[in-house]
Amino acid sequence: MLVTTIVIVGGGLAGAKAAEALRAQDFDGDVILFGAEERLPYERPPLSKEFLAGRKFLDDFTVHDGDWYRDNRIDFRPGTVIEKIDVGDKIVGLPNGSGIGYDKLLLATGSRSRRLDLPGADADGVHYLRTIDDAQRLSDAITDTTRVAIVGGGWIGLEVAASARQRGAEVTVAEYASQPLLTILGSRVAEVFADLHREHGVDLRTGVEVAEVVTDGGAARGLRLADGDTIDAEVVLIAAGASPNIELAEDAGLATAGGGVVVDAGLRSSDPDVFAVGDIANAEHPLLHTRVRTEHWANALNQPAVAVANMLGGDEKYSNLPYFFTDQFDLGMEYAGLSTGYQQVVFRGDVPARAFVVFWLDGDARVLAGMQVNIWDQLEEIKKLITAGTAVDTDRLANPEVPLAELVS
Numbered sequence: 001m002l003v004t005t006i007v008i009v010g011g012g013l014a015g016a017k018a019a020e021a022l023r024a025q026d027f028d029g030d031v032i033l034f035g036a037e038e039r040l041p042y043e044r045p046p047l048s049k050e051f052l053a054g055r056k057f058l059d060d061f062t063v064h065d066g067d068w069y070r071d072n073r074i075d076f077r078p079g080t081v082i083e084k085i086d087v088g089d090k091i092v093g094l095p096n097g098s099g100i101g102y103d104k105l106l107l108a109t110g111s112r113s114r115r116l117d118l119p120g121a122d123a124d125g126v127h128y129l130r131t132i133d134d135a136q137r138l139s140d141a142i143t144d145t146t147r148v149a150i151v152g153g154g155w156i157g158l159e160v161a162a163s164a165r166q167r168g169a170e171v172t173v174a175e176y177a178s179q180p181l182l183t184i185l186g187s188r189v190a191e192v193f194a195d196l197h198r199e200h201g202v203d204l205r206t207g208v209e210v211a212e213v214v215t216d217g218g219a220a221r222g223l224r225l226a227d228g229d230t231i232d233a234e235v236v237l238i239a240a241g242a243s244p245n246i247e248l249a250e251d252a253g254l255a256t257a258g259g260g261v262v263v264d265a266g267l268r269s270s271d272p273d274v275f276a277v278g279d280i281a282n283a284e285h286p287l288l289h290t291r292v293r294t295e296h297w298a299n300a301l302n303q304p305a306v307a308v309a310n311m312l313g314g315d316e317k318y319s320n321l322p323y324f325f326t327d328q329f330d331l332g333m334e335y336a337g338l339s340t341g342y343q344q345v346v347f348r349g350d351v352p353a354r355a356f357v358v359f360w361l362d363g364d365a366r367v368l369a370g371m372q373v374n375i376w377d378q379l380e381e382i383k384k385l386i387t388a389g390t391a392v393d394t395d396r397l398a399n400p401e402v403p404l405a406e407l408v409s
Helices: 013-024 066-071 132-139 153-168 186-200 247-251 297-311 380-389
Strands: 005-009 030-034 073-077 085-088 092-093 098-099 104-107 112-113 147-152 170-175 203-207 210-216 219-225 231-232 236-239 242-244 262-265 274-276 281-285 291-292 323-328 329-337 346-350 355-361 369-374
Touching: 005 013, 013 030, 013 073, 030 098, 066 073, 085 247, 132 236, 147 153, 147 219, 147 231, 153 170, 153 186, 153 323, 186 203, 186 231, 186 323, 186 329, 186 346, 236 281, 262 274, 274 297, 281 297, 297 323, 329 380, 355 380, 369 380
Parallel strands: 005 030, 005 104, 030 073, 104 274, 147 170, 147 236, 170 203, 262 281
Antiparallel strands: 085 092, 092 098, 112 242, 210 219, 219 231, 281 291, 323 329, 329 369, 346 355, 355 369
16 A cells, blocks of 8 residues: 555654654655644653753753754644544544544554542642643742652652752652552562662652642642641642553544553554554563553654554564663663563662662563663663573572673573
8 A cells, every 4th residue: 555644643752753763764755743732742751850850951852853843844733632533534633623634643642640539639739740841830849948749659759759859859758559669660679769769868658548638728738648647748749650641542443451552563553554652552572472561761762663664564573672761869770671470589789889780580580670770781681681581590690790691591
């Protein structure tokens, strides 16, 4: 089939990288990119890190300037929310009731902040963090005399806590689980992050349930916990995870599961002319032999090139391992793999000094995932251990004197 028009729904990093890949792969047809925000596409990780800490500005993490879209003949339409998709007639519906036809469609609709049904959650001073406008409002509210209360000890909550503390704010984090990041990292590694924040003056409260946002005159004044304790704060951030934007796909009749759009390893949906990437893609993984959906920057960056190749007639597979990173206070780390179902954890290096590598292994001593903390030259070897899929000697794995390359069989 001759492909002359490709429509991209989603004006974030994934949408911009798809437009870039189309021109890089010599597609000369029409490319229409719809973005819900009135902004050029930008990357989101800096919002809770460098931007909030005042070290980066929007221009620093905007993917391309406006001239690039014009020079590359990308019909970019910001501030446009697609209302529906008609996969039978291959039309996307615009807010004004008109429609745009496509030959191939890429969904890159991302996620939104998950709302909590808490009394007072709609008060002034309650923040969520997903967009640059969210980040700017949050940044404007934080000073060195501000008290900040954060609901949720996941990545966003902890990154904001670190950025706010570095700006001199008083910060309290209320986390329902017994440790922050517990379901992601397990208790032993989660303890490293808990200690990190407490050492830097964060009042980290774990195993607590938030009952309501305390208000006064319509403005947030803190949190009340289920046990009756209160946390005083002028700024409240609800960082309770994200909800993928899959409603368009569901309404169009595309297969969805696991919170995402079901796609094959080539990122094709149940309709062969519709592809999905980024947060919403619940993709077959050719190396891990399971479906993977992760809400991390790396997928938005790397999946579009594979989807584009296949939209143009190729047969590529997305085989990158899940990857994410964080920077909090003096801790930086990179993680690769998928630790689901791990049976043991192996450390190598100096854990108290926060300079180590940690591995998650299954019951057969095969490496499922690995993370380097304040060490920056081990990631490729970690990936090789994961993809090898063979048992390792755990004593040698824990010994920093044994090069990781010697453990790959």
